[in-house]
Amino acid sequence: MKVYFSDFFEVDPDIIEKYGAFNVSLINDLPLFIDPFLLFNSKKKIYQELHENMLKYLRFLRDKSIEQHYMDEPLLKAWYCFPEIKQNWLGFSKNGNGGTGLGIDFAVDLHSNLNKLFADFGDESITQTSHLEKLCLISERAGRDHISNFTTRLINEFLLTYTEDFARKFLRSEYRKKVSVPYVRFNYTTEVWEPDIFELPYIDGDWVMLTPIDMLTKDEAWINKTDLYDNFEIISPSIPDEQLRAQVNNYFYMALKRDDNKQPTKPERNQAILDIVKKYPDIIDYYIKFKEDNGDKAEAQAQQKVEDSRELYINNFSQLMDQLRLNTDFYKVSGDTYREALDRILFLKYVIEDCDGYRIFYIDGKPIKREDDLQIMYRLTWYATSSDVNREVNNGRGPVDYKISRGSKDKTLVEFKLASNTKIKRNLEKQVEIYSAANQTKKAIKVILYFSENEFVKVNKILKELNLEGKEEIILIDARNDNKPSASNA
Secondary structure, rough: OOOHHHHHHOOOOOOOOHHOOOOOOOOOOOOOOEEEEHHHHOHHHHHHHHHHHHHHHHHHHHHHHHOOOOOOOHOOOOOOOOOOOOOHHHHOOOOOOOOOOHHHHHHHHHHHHHHOOOOOOOOOOOOOOOOOOOOOOOOOOOHHHHHHHHHHOOOOOHHHHHHHHHHHHHHHHHHOOOOEEEEEEEEEEOOOOEEEEEEEEEOOOOOOOEEEEEEEEEOOOOHHHHHHOOOOOHHHHHOOHHHHHHHHHHHHHHHHHOOOOOOOOOOHHHHHHHHHHHHHHHHHHHHHHHHHHHHHHHHHHHHHHHHHHHHHHHHHHHHHHHHHHHOOOOOOOOOOHHHHHHHHHHHHHHHHHHHHHHHHHEEEEEEEHHHHHHHHHHHHOOOOOOOEEEEEEEOOOOOEEEEEEEOOOOEEEEEEEEEEHHHHHHHHHHHHHHHHHHHOOOEEEEEEOOOOHHHHHHHHHHHHHHOOOOOOOOOEEOOOOOOOOOOOOO
8 A cells, every 4th residue: 555655665654754754645746845934944054054045046046137137038947947846745736746847937027026025135124134935925926836846946955965865774775766866056157057966765767855844834834925914914013114104004094995985805905915015115024024023933833734734644544544445345446436436535524524634624723725635635545546537637628626537438527616615506506517528427526625504504505406415426524623523532
């Protein structure tokens, strides 16, 4: 039963944990990523040096940006456009571990912002130092995945050496191979990225990278746009520059003033904050200073997120899969893909409702309503199957979450929806039927995740209106945290 690094390379999971690495799944990316703030704020000297080396590269790019406001695409690609390091099996890939990496849009955006946002590298008067995450606060093209990919690339040599050391100490020779890896380190004399050779874990035609747990977080980096929006009313009054504070507060007030005297909507408020940040960029530094001053919370928060992910994705899933494998026929092929897909959904429902699985959807007691988390959990249930499992399959009429197939005549579609989705009724009426026609199958399952009693009532009302109540192919999953004790205490 092979799902995780420890399974494929036949090494005790405790050894990986004691080494400090995360025991990744080699079935699908797990939604964890490196947060550069954890490097900056770490007490480990090597991590602090990694963060400083990242800033050194950004200073290089900033100087080039000042010299060449317009840069030819080949240079942009050479210095900014890195393919994702898929071998770490972390990130936001929809299927397997192949992400999009850093494209030309990201390159153009970072290049154009460098001599503005990062013009004071090394001479900060407000914050302790510079932070790459600044870019994601004003750019629509730079999200957490871009920041994570860029960070991973800039500390690539450390991660490769870290993994090589583990492989040589703990893996048998047949599980190691010397491979040439591109983009290992940047040569500031020749201004090119250099490759190097490492002896790494190797299986199924590719190498695998390990990542230290204390670099990782989930959901959002410590410095992020959502947090800036949420804390704006705290940050703005604390700006020590009296003139800037007055201008920011006045601009914010005028931006939110509506002719109908109604309260501004959340999108209107967020847009007003974004406009203020662009007009008065110093406020970004005051926000980052606020995050630096509260940096002691970053490590604890990230540690809890990663521990929750490990508990669910690795510990809970491993134990339950072992029970199913040893005590049931769950993983034996029986019936068609519809029955196989449905059995795995019911297993997932059991994990979420009865085995603490619901906890993965919460941060500080608040639900993070995201279909992606549910889809990743579902993908992990397919580690042992003769069926072809494809996620986000585009049939010409939009993507479907999963298509499970065993030959051309046996196909089942699976769609995951949040009960809070405002279009849930329309989705239930039309969506899978359209997908089914495009994929030439009548077998489709709809899974709906709800987080409150109100959402449960709403969905059941819709199902009743559509004559779908009690249908086997409609699965409701209860992700509430107020109606179930922890499985460990039950």
